[in-house]
Each structure stands twice: as C-alpha cells, then as structure tokens.
Amino acid sequence: MMVHRFLTLTAKDLRLIVRGHMLTVVVAVALIYVGLVNFVVPEDVIVKPTVVLWDQTTVQSVRRLFEAAVDGGAADAEIILVDTEAAFEEAMAVHGNRLGLRVEGGETPERVVVTYQGHENPEVRRLLEASLRQQLGPLRGEAPLTFATETLQPGTAPERPPFNLSLLPILIFTEAGMIGLLLAAALFYSEKTEGTLRAYRVTPGGLTEYLLAKSVAMGLLGLVSTTIVTLFTVGLDVNWPAILGVVFLSAVVVTLVTLVAANMFQTISQFLFTGVLLNLVLALPTVSYFLPGFAPVWLRWLPTYPMIFALREAYFPTGAEAVLTGAVGQILLTLVVVLPLAVLAFRRRLIARDV
C-alpha cells in the first residue's frame, strides 16, 4: 500500500510539474545549454600559464632569457623565479594552473625538466615542449639539450575532453541539481500555500512517501534535461546508465536537502535568501572541478562533491571505476542519512506549526 501511495504521489507531483510549467522551464534551459556547448563555448581555451622557473646553472642563461622576454613584453606566460627546491615545490603547490621549469647543468644548461600538474591536455604539453626546444635549444650550441618531464599528480586527466564538452558535468549538475533545488522549493510552497499538505496529513499517507515522491519527481525531471543536453552534445556514445543513475540520485538528494531547508520557512520569499545561499554552498565543488588541486576536506563532505566528479567520470571515463562507484556509494549513503532526517524535520515542524 505504501508503494501504491508513493506511486500516486509521484504521478500527482509530475502532473503538477507539467501544469506548473516547470517541465517547460527545464527543457528550455536544457536547449540553451545545448546551444552554449555546441555554438558558443570554444573547444579549447588558452589560459596564460604561470611558469615557476628554477635555473640551477651558474650562468643562469635561461633565467636571463625569460627575464628579457618578460621585459620586452614577448612572454606569453607569467614567470616566478625561485632558487631552491623547497621554494620550487611551494610555488607549484599554490595553484593548479602552474607549470614548473627546472634547468639543470653546470655552467650552461644541460637538461630541462618540465613539471606538470597532471591535468594538462597532451596537445598542450606537446606544443609547450616543442616551443621550449626551439627557444632553449640554441643555448647549448652544438651539444644537444635534453628534455624531461615529470607530473605532480599523474593520471589526473590524461585525456582531457574539448573545453566545451568538459563543461557538461557542470551544466548537468547545475540544471538537474541546482535548478531542481529551486523547482522543488516552488513545488513545496505551492502545496503549502494551497493547504493541500494539511489535507494530506489527515490521510493515511506518511511523510516518507510524501518526501520520496517529490524527490523522485524532481529526479525524473532531471533525467529529461540530462537526456536532452547529452543527446544533442555528445550523442549516444556515452555511459547512459551511469550518467542517468548519477543525475537521478543527485537530484533526489538535492531535493531532500532543499525540502528540509524549505520546511523551516513559512513562505518562499522567506526561504529565498537561504535557498540562494544553499545553492551557492552546494555548487562550491564546481571550483574543485576546474581546479583539482583545491579540494579541502570540508568541500569533499558536501553531498554535491561526489555528484560532480561521478558525472565527469561517467561522461569522460578515465578507467577509474572506483571514482564512479565510490561517488554513487557516497550519494546513496547521503540519501540514507538525509531521508530519515528530512522525515523527522518535517514531522516536528509540521506538527509544531500545524501546517
């Protein structure tokens, strides 16, 4: 009977979503995203890198070369000069966008070691190395200058997708999760305003079915937008079960978190500030997406953190199955914790305020 009630509630919520034009909004936003990915955002963007240079030679010819380039305005990179290994490591750790250049040798340079963060595009790497060979090769005269590379975080992203497609996990997360947050709140407050939640409370229906049905309805809405965006950007050749599974679970969790927060306020205007704040906090893991070096523990504890990285792995598999399964496990665990908390919060609040 509980399952029957849950299905009925879900069907009712889907009907309200369609009639409240929420589906229209979601489809429209999905189509805008398709347009952005396909026609607006370029496949690659050139970001001016910062080079950490440690010239160990006595003549410091490479250093002088770079300084001259900077002074002459010919350098297409910012240069940070260091003199010790500790300073080199420290400078590299500051920002995930930095490249390292260590020049080894006695009086003249003999070997140049390029230090990567690990997420650099192979194409970018090849271009950089070719440029360095061209610029620094003549410094050794007849003797060949040897090149080597090292990577601080190997395997972070050996094969990066084009920039426009790399935005997909963020766009999907934003629409299925974050827009879901606002729509879930709107759906909840429309019931609260109509008083239908009060009418529901004098039926045998429980809060677990009520909350789950809303979350599942928002999850299904997320699947619609995800399908549209994915189909018209990367096509059919992706891991659909993983993408849809992660999106669905993520939307369910975000909706539950939203409902708990919305339940604390009487009107949607009272909730608005908290809703925007919640949206910002839950969206913080997108920073880690673009800067993998920035992933403090507190950020990883946010329920949205695993969602974004699971989506990335689902769209652009690196073979690290553990990323996907671990993230799905973490989302499921969050769901198991959040659902009873949501039921408890609703019960206390509804009874206290007789909603």
Add this chain to the structure above:
Amino acid sequence: MVIKVEELYYSYGGERNAVDGISFEVEKGEIFGFLGPNGAGKSTTQNVLTGLLPVQKGRVEVAGRDMRRAGHDLYNLIGVSFENPNIYLRLTGLENLQFFASLYDRETADPMSLLRKVGLEEAAHQRVAAYSKGMRQKLVLARSLVNRPEIWFLDEPTAGLDPTTTQWVIDLVREKRDEGTTVFLTTHNMHVADALCDRVAFLNEGRIVAMDTPRNLKLRYGEKLVTVEHRRDGRLEREVLSLSDERERERLAELVRLGRLETIHSEEATLEEVFIKVTGRALQ
C-alpha cells in the same frame, strides 16, 4: 463513545491556554456542534482530535484510539473538511478526488459518484482554479467523504456560502447522519448548529461553558415569551409578553378572558441569544 475527551489542555505558549481543561463525549451517529466565537479554541480542539496537533495534556480518544499513540490507520476512519478550501488548484475536481481516494487503505467511494452527489459532475474535468468558492467548498466536502468516514469532522462548512448552498450542506450532513456517520461540527453559525446538531457545546476562552441539546439550552437559558395580536378600537395591536413576569402573565390572561386575541405565538430564544447570555459576548 466514538470521541472521548478528558481534561484536554492546549497551549501555543501564550499567557492563556487555547484549550483549557475541556471534557466531552460524542456518541456514535450523533451530530455534535462545537460552537464559539473566533479564538475560542474550537479549531485547536478539532486539530487535536484529528491529529494535526499533538495532545499536550489530557486524554483524547477517537474511534477507540488514544490520540497520543494513534497511527496513520486512524485516518481510514475519519474524514476532515477544512474551513479553507485546500485543494490542488492545478488538478481537476475529478483528479483531486482520485488522488485522495488512492491514499486510503480501505474501499473508497467512486470519485465521479461523489462529484455527482455534490453537484460538480459537469465541472469534473475542469481545473479547480476555475471553480467558484462554493464549488471549491463542495469539493472539499466531497473529498472528506471519499473514504466513507465513520467520523466526519466539519470545520465551518458553510462559511461564506450562499443560503442555497448552505441549505444543501445542511441536507448533506443530515443524510450522512442518517447513514450512521458521527459528525463533529465546528462552527460559529448558530443557525446551522440549531438546524443540525443533536447536542452542542459552547466554547468560550478555551472552556466549555454549556453543553446540552439546543432545545434544552434554549429552555434553560432563554426567556419564555409569547407574541400576541389583538384588536382594540378596531386597530390591530402586537405585544410581546414574558411568561416569567407575573404582571405580563396577568395581561395575557386578561386578553384571553376578554376574547380579543387574534393570534398567539410562543417565542423561543435563539442559540445565539443563549450564547450571549451564558458567555456575555457575541459570536461574531
């Protein structure tokens, strides 16, 4: 007893208890009116009886279940009609009833038959947003009957309705009572209460100040009056005489003796007048 309330208190945290130690019982098949002005504690009591508010102090039994421990299955037995028409405006009348009917664990009434019963058959497929207030109130009443309740809670069921619809509501309540349904009616409309209730309780500032049948209350608290019409010098005159006043009783006897009386009517107090007499305050 299908409803039993003993020493019920409820407080919202203010200086005065919203419900202040009330006790009453409602028998099966009875229409019990809970009357009082706004803020008297009527709705709070009904909300406790229907589980929308917890029992803070006292004892409440509904359909044989202690409301402190009653589970969701209680709602299979009761129907609640709210004062404000709380229905899904984006769903049609039929969809509203179908949705609520699907939530119960017992055999429910056919939604279309219910709509026919409340005169909304033609509007069944219209979205409720397009319904008038009266139509919405009828839909709320229909919804509260969808599970064929044994106890029917009605909160101001005629508020804001026109006289025709009000009469229709009165007839519907009588019909359900005749079918064996117990009715708990919360209202400040004394005419509706007088027309419907087997017993009424007057609630004032959270306390029950009088409880009996409407007739007994009127007899106990109302003044016994007669209105007479008689002719004097060919002119028709009208007088209201109190039977509890000795001089006025003598005046009535004189009119009878002289054979001048043309009409004579007994005048009962209204429930509203009784309420004012008991509480010292008006209902509105």
